[in-house]
Amino acid sequence: MKTLSNHLLLLVQTALFLYVASVAGCHHPEHQHTTTTTTPALQPTTTAAPAETTTTAPEPSTPATSKSDNRLIAYIADWALPEKIAWDKLDQVIYSFAVPDESGNLGEFDADQLKSIVKEGHDNGKSVSLSVGGWTGSLYFSSLVGSESSRAKFAKNIANAVDEFDLDAINLDWEYPNSANGVACNQNDPQDTANYLKFVQQLRDTLPKGTLINAAVATAPFNDENQQPSTTLDPEWKGALDGFYIMGYDVNGNWNEDAGPNAPLYYDGQSDGIDTVSADSAVKAWSAAGIPSDQLYLGVPFYGRIAQVTDKVTARTGMYQPIQKNQIKGDEYDEKSADPCPGAKSTFSGMYQWRSIEQQGISTNSSGWETSWDTASQTPFAYKGNRVLSFDDPHSLREKVKYAKANGLGGVMLWSLEMDDADNTLLNALQGIRKD
Template identity: 40%
Template structure:
């Protein structure tokens, strides 16, 4: 039976009542997208992460949104929303390894965090290190053996200093987490329970799993992965891997992307419409109207992100409704990844993305596993009316899924995500 998600007034009311009100609804606010965020109702979030503070080699950091931060904090606090500074990100993680291994620079960073929280009346610090123990961006320094244990020591010190300055538990520490636990010597940690003791929430980045870096098309954010196709990690496997390693489910926050990624297929994918894994070109096309070519100084090359924000899939004539494609685009649904995908036979462009239907499936599963709530990258990408946010807030409301049981989780190697989140 084909399932169609319909958000009636009653459904939305249910999503906003009861358990949904106690859930964490976190959203990343990119400083460089301030203007595009003006139309978004941020009162629907419980936590906003200002992105990104960029660390220096000395252990201090700088945020290019300092000029508007006081007003944002004041406005959001007036709506009952907590505000945290997120430090790092894909291109801002190059110094973390060296900072936390040196007692002097580690202490400097702890002090800079505490001082910044105090000066700006923030509710805490979010750290987005991509990634402890493994390479993220090409410029990043990493130490396979020592990053993860050094990170734990740093976080323990940060918790102690925040508690000393503001009172025990008064300020939050949250972390952006890759789809598998922190690496030690090339393998995911088997025990991360000590991290969870000093961290309030871990925000799982369950997206950027497949994309233009792969030889084949595939789902950006699969609910389940398909055995032997694409990266062998998923929304489901991320939750399982972290909880098996000792991170409590009620301190995990499920991550969803309010965007899709486009690539160019080598063949007409409409000839095999049930297969979203087909050979693709290495050159990524431009995405929506906000995408542009950018120069990666670390890689020494210029490329497009191929990103399509949900709002632009809707307002640039790709989708005429949440689940209807405009010709010549054709929408397909993959029963394993539980996500939609689009194909344009004229241009051979493929787009993998999340929509209200696929997000509702993920929220139902995350709720059933006892997670704390959901996190979004990023707040500026939704429609002004909040189509995707309505699906996020269905967490805990009994939203229907196409299938009741996730596929078996593989113990395959982790994905090397290329997230900017």
């Protein structure tokens, strides 16, 4: 997620998804594109925003050093740090992004700012990770892991960053191995997934003992040599990575024919114009490919996506309406931007952060908006005229926590912390994942 400046990072996504061909997954946010089957749409029922419950967990006296200690993980963005981090409500923070150049040198982040975050995290007894890559930072991953010498050099550069910044973990965010679903000018190779495994193993041998390695991954397992999701992964992956952070958001957006849920927990044949992917299907796909459930983490968004559709939306029609293809502006933080590839066009992302949703009273039927609950996806949506906004609220996040616990997942990951409101409403809704 870069030859593009960091503060524009999240804003490039909509244009990029027009290149999507088959599978992926995001953070930061990309998705998997598949063919759907036509079935009748389910009708949502109107619901008021649920009351919030705050739960906190005791702080450890030292940074977490095992994957079992890291159940709730939050990404923070170099270009948009939260005013205050509620360390007592988190287990790990991932600072994003360190962008590798063609030689594997890491850059495009504020080193002093990262040092400050690490100190603050350690003072609060929490672990801090650095994310390497991202949506526009994945251009050179393929060649960087493509040979023994380049893997060794890249791993050494990351290990140097761990030493320099006193990091507890490394987050790899390659979007995506041997895939047409990333940035259009990403390097790709049929051996990407095999080489990625070799690199992670090399990195494991190079990093200080006890350093965790996790990866942000798509909603389908890494692609095989034919750019198709692997049905079975090499068993070595289980020992190579400590956690697989499934980006269960950006599933639907302006790249589809119809409006649909940004981060569905389930899919139930709502429309033939949206993606069939859901958090549930993603977890099942990774599990079937051989990854233990306790190494899978469900990624949830602190933002939604807005679309303009052809007809007026009501609670009766639901959100699954044909989209007018010009992406409209999201909230005040949404600015036009382009990806780092030649000829790329600037566009709005259509993202609507929770803090804006809350501030404008959208989830409580204010400012002319009406909010309904989509039973099929287990997420809310709001509508105003022919605009529809799919997002997550405390209710939907608690449902995802219940799902993660019921299915024995390692925890929950969120993108990204500054998008919450000043009362930590969404973060509070996730606290259940930290309790046995």
